[in-house]
Amino acid sequence: MTIRVWDYQQEYENERADLLDAVDSVFRSGQLVFGASMRGFEAEFAAYHGSRHCVSVDNGTNAVKLGLQALGVGPGDEVITVSNTAAPTVLAVDAVGATPVFVDVDPDTYLMDTGQVEAVITDRTRALLPVHLYGQCVDLAPLGQLAATHGLKLLEDCAQAHGARRNGRVAGSTGDAAAFSFYPTKVLGAYGDGGAVLTSDDEAAARLRRLRYYGMEERYYVVETPGHNSRLDEVQAEILRRKLRRLDTYVAARRAVAERYAEGLGDTGLVLPTTAAGNEHVHYVYVVRHPRRDAILEALKADDIVLNISYPWPVHTMTGFAHLGYAEGSLPVTERLAKEIFSLPMYPSLAPEVQDRVIAAVREALLKV
The missing domain is CATH 3.40.640.10 (Type I PLP-dependent aspartate aminotransferase-like (Major domain))
Structure with missing residues (x-):
């Protein structure tokens, strides 16, 4: 599957x-x-x-x-x-x-x-x-x-x-x-x-x-x-x-998925999401970071896990916005994130056994890269 x-x-x-x-x-x-x-x-x-x-x-x-x-x-x-x-x-x-x-953006959040x-x-x-x-x-x-x-x-x-x-x-x-x-x-x-x-x-x-x-x-x-x-x-x-009417239920389920990721991946070299003080996160996507992002994604794809990057191309680097004149390096944090971030599966009905398979595959991929 x-x-x-x-x-x-x-x-x-x-x-x-x-x-x-x-x-x-x-x-x-x-x-x-x-x-x-x-x-x-x-x-x-x-x-x-x-x-x-x-x-x-x-x-x-x-x-x-x-x-x-x-x-x-x-x-x-x-x-x-x-x-x-x-x-x-x-x-x-x-x-x-x-x-x-x-x-630019905050390097933690x-x-x-x-x-x-x-x-x-x-x-x-x-x-x-x-x-x-x-x-x-x-x-x-x-x-x-x-x-x-x-x-x-x-x-x-x-x-x-x-x-x-x-x-x-x-x-x-x-x-x-x-x-x-x-x-x-x-x-x-x-x-x-x-x-x-x-x-x-x-x-x-x-x-x-x-x-x-x-x-x-x-x-x-x-x-x-x-x-x-x-x-x-x-x-x-x-x-x-x-x-x-079910929005708060969806949010609670997403938070449970996020907690399970934190427990399963917290001791790895993966940078997990940071919640800013005062915030109550709803985890629309679960974005993690690693300098060997592309190699990890390839390893996961071989295990039939197809993930996403939000977002691989900062808007200021797109050809459609070249006229704005933002040179490479003008938004260094944003540009660095684009090379390292990727999203793990996140939705309210994500089954625990499916999430466990993702966690195991990510841990294995991290050992290979």
């Missing part, structure tokens, strides 16, 4: 009756878009985070893009973020006509090094875009202070941190707005694409609702301002609504 970094089949079997009922309830409702399921999910997701508004959209990339637009970010502006992230974070900045400006942010703020800076990476939160306190001092907006990228907390506050509840992805692999994942933006700013929420619906308010064909078609459909909304 091939072991992969993520699999949903067992979770589907466990939840099949509820998921099929969710689909059936939508199909029988007579409303496939902008119906009761979407409204219910938005209300419940907002309540989970203590936010006034949730505006659901079609995917996480558009959640970041529309979140930036709703906060007033556009052509000519700069947005400070990180290069150690999935490319969609940065593509969303580019899509609104703004310029991404990168800072791999999160934004907030101490570097102030030095790159200019008169064009409009927003800060921290990424709550791999399942734990960036410390937003210093970023909030910088935003207040310099008149900036703070948009949290929460695509990898559903349910994560810092000092008791859930990810997505601190900034001016927060963008979420519900791609199937996420801690709260749909059976297709989906996304959402949280905000407690009434005006930003109103702009978001217009932006996701062609720029219209309630009446079709009456465009208030140019927008997009970025709606979350009723089927995915109802599935997410059902799964939201």
Whole structure:
């Protein structure tokens, strides 16, 4: 049996009756878009985070893009973020006509090094875009202070941190707005694409609702301002609504998997994940480090274990962003991590015996390299 970094089949079997009922309830409702399921999910997701508004959209990339637009970010502006992230974070900045400006990451947590942010703020800076990476939160306190001092907006990228907390506050509840992805692999994942933006700013929420619906308010064909078609459909909304009730259970299961890895691999030369003080990690992915990463992955592949690297190419090194002018060595921590990190299998239904096979194979591979 091939072991992969993520699999949903067992979770589907466990939840099949509820998921099929969710689909059936939508199909029988007579409303496939902008119906009761979407409204219910938005209300419940907002309540989970203590936010006034949730505006659901079609995917996480558009959640970041529309979140930036709703906060007033556009052509000519700069947005400070990180290069150690999935490319969609940065593509969303580019899509609104703004310029991404990168800072390096902390060598232990791999999160934004907030101490570097102030030095790159200019008169064009409009927003800060921290990424709550791999399942734990960036410390937003210093970023909030910088935003207040310099008149900036703070948009949290929460695509990898559903349910994560810092000092008791859930990810997505601190900034001016927060963008979420519900791609199937996420801690709260749909059976297709989906996304959402949280905000407690009434005006930003109103702009978001217009932006996701062609720029219209309630009446079709009456465009208030140019927008997009970025709606979350009723089927995915109802599935997410059902799964939201199990989010804390998913998180607990992921933490149990992480604890088992720590017990099984803690005495090896592998660098295991570090949880920052004050953080409650949800382990979206279980990222480890080793200088002989590629040799380890080859050894594991020979044992029918196919793993992943999050992320092998920092965004600033990609040809599509060469115009930004970041030379090799400009973000040394990010660049070093890209050569050493890889992800072990992590999902709530990962069976202990399968995880034990992964642990044994990793230990054996470490002896060979």
